[in-house]
Amino acid sequence: xxxxxxxSKAIVPLIIFYIVxxxxxxxxxxxxxxxxxAKKGMKTVSEVMxxxxxxxxxxxxxxxxxxxAFLAExxxxxxGWIHLPPSIVPVALxxxxxxxxxxxxxxxxxxxxxxxxxxxxxxxxxxxxxxxxFYCLSVYFGAVRITKTRYTLSGALIATAAGIIASVIIxxxxxx
Numbered sequence: 001x002x003x004x005x006x007x008s009k010a011i012v013p014l015i016i017f018y019i020v021x022x023x024x025x026x027x028x029x030x031x032x033x034x035x036x037x038a039k040k041g042m043k044t045v046s047e048v049m050x051x052x053x054x055x056x057x058x059x060x061x062x063x064x065x066x067x068x069a070f071l072a073e074x075x076x077x078x079x080g081w082i083h084l085p086p087s088i089v090p091v092a093l094x095x096x097x098x099x100x101x102x103x104x105x106x107x108x109x110x111x112x113x114x115x116x117x118x119x120x121x122x123x124x125x126x127x128x129x130x131x132x133x134f135y136c137l138s139v140y141f142g143a144v145r146i147t148k149t150r151y152t153l154s155g156a157l158i159a160t161a162a163g164i165i166a167s168v169i170i171x172x173x174x175x176x
Contacts, residue, residue, distance in 0.1 A: 044143060051138050059098045068093065083168050085119045087112075091126060092164055096133045103127065122171035129163035131156065 023030040062068045072089040079089050087109055095102040106123040113119045133156040141149060 048139050048143050051142050055097060055135055055138065059094060059101045062094070062097075063101070082165055083172065084164065085122060087119045088122050088126065091123050092130070092160075095126065095130050096160065097135055099127075099132050099135070102132075116175070118171060118175040121175045122167050125167035125171050125174075126164060129167050130160045131163075133157060133160055 020030055023033065068090050071093060072086065075089050075093075076086040079086065079092075084092070091102050091105045091109070094105060106120075106127055109117075109119050109123050115121075115124070133153070137149065137153060137156070141147075141152075
């Protein structure tokens with residue numbers, strides 16, 4: 001156990017020393033390479049930021065307006081067909097857009113039902129088996145200006161549906 005604690009504290013400095021040492025051995029201008037990378041990173045941040053702010057605003061509006069609760073209520077019956085608890089429906093919807101907002105909803109479930117409850121277990125598994133589809137498409141595809149996504153959205157939504165179904169099956173087996 002002490003070895004793991006030592007490695008966890010030493011790994012970042014070791015990686016930094018390795019990269020700098022490798023650059024010096026290759027006779028690369030390490031500081032200039034770092035500064036060029038930082039400049040490119042800041043440019044990427046400035047390109048991605050408007051989309052990110054728009055997504056976060058949209059999530060806030062969805063939660064505050066009651067539309068999320070309305071959609072969850074509307075989808076509660078179809079969700080029941082796959083035994084998805086009604087309290088998980090908003091998590092599945094918001095997870096498509098924002099990981100942080102979905103995490104907040106799962107934490108609310110933990111407070112009300114407990115982390116070891118059926119809802120808590122399914123919510124936890126759902127968070128690790130689904131992706132923020134619309135976030136990834138808008139931010140990452142937007143950053144590199146991809147406009148023809150072809151089957152990306154449908155494939156991602158099918159994968160998300162598979163993750164939701166798997167979380168129900170695994171969560172029910174674990175909690176039950």
